[in-house]
Amino acid sequence: MANRILVVGWDGADWDILDPLLAAGELPNLAALVERGRRGVSRSCTPSHSWAAWPTFLTGRDPAGHGVFDILEHQPGASRRMPVSSKSILAPTWPERVSAAGKRVVIANIPLTYPPPEVNGVAIAGGVIPGGAAFSHPAGIGPGLGWPINGGSWTTFRGRPVELVEDVERTTAARAEAMRRLLDSEQWDAACLVFVSPDRIQHCLLEYVHPGHPRHAEAAASPVAARVVDVYRMLDRELGTLVERTDEADTVVLMSDHGHQPCTRALNMNRVLEHLGHLRLGRGSGLVGLLAWGRLRSIARVAYDRLGLHGRIAVPTQPVDWTGTVAYTSVVSTGEGVSIALRGREPEGRVAPEDYDRVRDEVAASLLEFADPETGARPIRAVRRKEEVLDGPYLDRAPDLLLEAAPLYSLTHARRMVEEADWLSGDHRPEGIYVAAGPGAAAADGSEISLADFAGMIESAAGLEGEAADRVAEAAPDVFSEDEEREVEERLRGLGYLE
Numbered sequence: 001m002a003n004r005i006l007v008v009g010w011d012g013a014d015w016d017i018l019d020p021l022l023a024a025g026e027l028p029n030l031a032a033l034v035e036r037g038r039r040g041v042s043r044s045c046t047p048s049h050s051w052a053a054w055p056t057f058l059t060g061r062d063p064a065g066h067g068v069f070d071i072l073e074h075q076p077g078a079s080r081r082m083p084v085s086s087k088s089i090l091a092p093t094w095p096e097r098v099s100a101a102g103k104r105v106v107i108a109n110i111p112l113t114y115p116p117p118e119v120n121g122v123a124i125a126g127g128v129i130p131g132g133a134a135f136s137h138p139a140g141i142g143p144g145l146g147w148p149i150n151g152g153s154w155t156t157f158r159g160r161p162v163e164l165v166e167d168v169e170r171t172t173a174a175r176a177e178a179m180r181r182l183l184d185s186e187q188w189d190a191a192c193l194v195f196v197s198p199d200r201i202q203h204c205l206l207e208y209v210h211p212g213h214p215r216h217a218e219a220a221a222s223p224v225a226a227r228v229v230d231v232y233r234m235l236d237r238e239l240g241t242l243v244e245r246t247d248e249a250d251t252v253v254l255m256s257d258h259g260h261q262p263c264t265r266a267l268n269m270n271r272v273l274e275h276l277g278h279l280r281l282g283r284g285s286g287l288v289g290l291l292a293w294g295r296l297r298s299i300a301r302v303a304y305d306r307l308g309l310h311g312r313i314a315v316p317t318q319p320v321d322w323t324g325t326v327a328y329t330s331v332v333s334t335g336e337g338v339s340i341a342l343r344g345r346e347p348e349g350r351v352a353p354e355d356y357d358r359v360r361d362e363v364a365a366s367l368l369e370f371a372d373p374e375t376g377a378r379p380i381r382a383v384r385r386k387e388e389v390l391d392g393p394y395l396d397r398a399p400d401l402l403l404e405a406a407p408l409y410s411l412t413h414a415r416r417m418v419e420e421a422d423w424l425s426g427d428h429r430p431e432g433i434y435v436a437a438g439p440g441a442a443a444a445d446g447s448e449i450s451l452a453d454f455a456g457m458i459e460s461a462a463g464l465e466g467e468a469a470d471r472v473a474e475a476a477p478d479v480f481s482e483d484e485e486r487e488v489e490e491r492l493r494g495l496g497y498l499e
Contacts, residue, residue, distance in 0.1 A: 005251040005440055005461035006183075007192040007454070008239055009057075009110070011050060012199030013433050014259035015041070017209050021232055029240035030435070033254060037437025038446040044258040044430040045451055046389045046402050047336035050199065051084060051127075053257035053451060054111040058093040060455030065392030066091040068112065069399060071333045083128070086113050090394060094190070094455045095119045098462050103189035106182050108147075109175060110194050111257075122186055124178075125149075126194055145178040152200035158423045161205055165227045168197045169234055176238035183245045190462045193242065201231055202260040206426030213262035213425065214408070251440030251461045255454060256432035263410045263427045264420070265372065267379055269335035269403075270320070271417035273327055276366045280324030322348035327363045330399040334428065335411030337399025338363065360385070360400055367403065372418050379418065381406040404430075 021027050022034075045056040045063055047070075055066045063069050067090035073082045089112065095105045099120035106122045107113065114125035116137040124142045125135040129149040136142030151171040157164035172195060179193045202209075207219040208228040219225060239254065246252055273279035320328060322341065331337030340360055341349040351359050364383045371378055382404040390398050405411050410427040434449065440461030 003249045003251065003439060003461065004188065004246065005190050005253065005438075005458055006242065006246050007190075007253045007255065007458060008242055009192065009194035010198050010235060010254065010256050010433070011111070011194060011196040012202050012258060012260050012428070013256035014202075014210075014261075014429070014431065015039075015433050016212060017198075017202070017206075017260065018232070018433065020211055021209070021229065026229060026233055027236040029236045029243065030254070033239070033243065033252065033435050033437055037252070037435050037441060039433070039435045040446045041448040042255050042257075042432040042434040042451050042454075043448055044428075044432055046384070046430070047331050047334060047399075048258045048428050048430045049331075049334045049336065050111050050196075050257055051333065054126075054194075055089045055091075055093075056451050057255075057257060057454050058095070058110065058113075059089065059091040060094070060452045061091045061392060062390055062452060063392075064386070064390035064395040064398050067394040067397060069337065069397060070331045084112060086115055086117060086125070088112075093117070094458050095123065095192075097459060097464060098190050101462070101464050103462050103464075104187045106186050106188040106191040108179055108182070108193045109196065110192060111196070121188060122182055126196075145181060146174060147178050148174050152196060154200050154204050155423070157204075161208075161224050162227055164201065164204070165231060168200055168231055172197045172231070172234055172238065176241065180241055180245070183242065190458055192458075195235055195238070197231055197235060198256070199260075201228060202426045204423050204425055206260060206262055210260070210262055210426065214264060215425075246438075249439065251436070251438035253434065253436045253441065253454070253457070255434040257451060259429045259431040259433070260426045261429040262408055263424055264408045265375070265377075265379065265418060266410045266412065266414035266421045266424055267335060267405075267418055268414040268416060269329040269338070269411055271414075272367070272370060273329065273338065273363075275417055276363075276370065278325070278327040278363055278366070280321040282319030282321040322350065326351050326359055333412070335405075336403050338367070338401040338403065340400050364401055367401070372409075374418065377406065377409075379406050379409040380404070380411070 018027065018030065022031055044053050051071045052063045052068050055068045056062060059066045068084055068088050071084055073084050073088055095107050095117055098105050102120070104121045105119040107119065108124040109126035111127040113123065114127050114129045114135060116123040116125040116135060118137050122141055123137045124147055129135045135149055136147070148171050152168050154164055157167070183191060205228050207213040207215040208225040210216060243252055270279060270281065274281055325341050327338055327340055329335060330339035340351050340356060340363070342351050342353065342356055343349040344353060367380050367383050370380060380403055384402045386395060386398040386400055386402060389402055403411060405427065410421065410424060413421065413424045432451065440457065
């Protein structure tokens with residue numbers, strides 16, 4: 001008889017941050033879980049940002065297997081890109097499969113689960129959710145639990161670290177309390193709660209907790225550091241209260257979708273491509289750049305929050321002159337993807353199919369050779385062709401080139417081509433974490449595993465066998481109204497995913 005499995009996600013958690021806290025005795029519940037289980041590295045997918053990574057966790061497929069590469073939907077032949085949703089995931093998920101097998105599922109706050117799936121049990125959507133929308137299944141259970149949607153808009157709190165910590169703590173406490181009530185009141189075979197708190201604070205406060213950050217020694221001595229560590233103490237306490245609701249026959253997994261590395265410099269990938277002669281920006285791009293990142297944008301986001309303007313005012317995006325463009329940034333959220341403006345694939349593409357391989361190789365070589373004008377360092381550590389790292393039925397939707405940032409660089413969050421990072425101090429890296437304990441954790445032997453492995457681990461612990469068939473690719477249905485679309489896009493900007 002299969003036993004239960006509880007999965008707790010810490011979005012963006014990284015051993016380089018957690019190990020010093022474990023050594024200092026700050027995380028006793030995590031230490032206890034490690035003591036009775038196994039720990040290791042969970043390697044994220046490519047690209048490694050949350051909107052591609054969590055679908056990989058849900059499906060056991062890389063992005064070419066589930067179809068989500070960015071926070072904006074890529075539909076072949078379409079120039080307008082809409083925000084992604086749970087309907088954008090084109091492969092079966094483990095909550096669906098566990099439900100179909102007659103098992104009970106409780107999932108909460110897994111990013112990109114809005115609209116909530118109709119599982120056999122309870123689903124509370126995670127990610128960016130329009131205000132007033134039904135965000136849980138059954139519809140009344142989320143509001144009845146007082147579940148807070150959204151929150152943690154780290155770019156809104158520019159220069160106000162303690163206020164960000166307080167916002168994150170309020171949201172974390174409310175969601176943990178709601179999950180405890182669900183675990184106590186619902187029958188469940190597989191349960192999962194994701195805390196996004198680590199990701200939110202690490203993007204802008206990493207220097208306070210990461211020993212590898214160049215400003216760590218000074219930052220760690222400041223009073224703010226203790227408040228940042230408080231977030232990890234809270235996460236550890238809440239982990240303990242959730243693990244208490246399991247027994248020795250249950251499997252418990254703690255994991256992250258990716259890790260974090262320090263940043264001191266940031267890029268604007270479209271500006272880089274422009275500098276290299278691959279892209280031509282359109283009229284008004286300079287003004288949009290001023291509004292896209294920095295203090296002006298932070299002020300605008302505060303106004304949006306206080307005045308309730310989300311969804312009511314369109315936010316400009318950087319225009320591209322396609323007549324002079326052969327390559328463009330196709331993963332706009334993190335800069336991890338570049339695509340060729342291919343004729344017949346992109347509506348305004350100008351690169352002939354017979355020139356595709358040559359142009360792609362030229363763009364890849366120039367990106368690797370690109371040097372920071374101020375430091376002489378090369379900000380892009382690796383450029384890989386999509387077929388080298390991805391495999392699946394939706395490979396045609398993938399960026400043609402996948403990029404990995406060099407240490408201390410981010411591929412996004414800049415107005416100019418390259419500049420000093422200000423409020424940004426950390427960004428994603430592929431190496432995440434996991435700890436697994438219990439009878440269903442035999443495959444977690446302490447070595448490095450793939451983020452895609454968790455779906456199979458969960459299904460196996462729930463007693464499922466076999467593999468799911470692919471879904472038939474189709475256009476994602478209209479999930480958001482026009483106002484909701486703008487609201488979601490603005491909230492994504494607040495999380496740093498859109499400039």
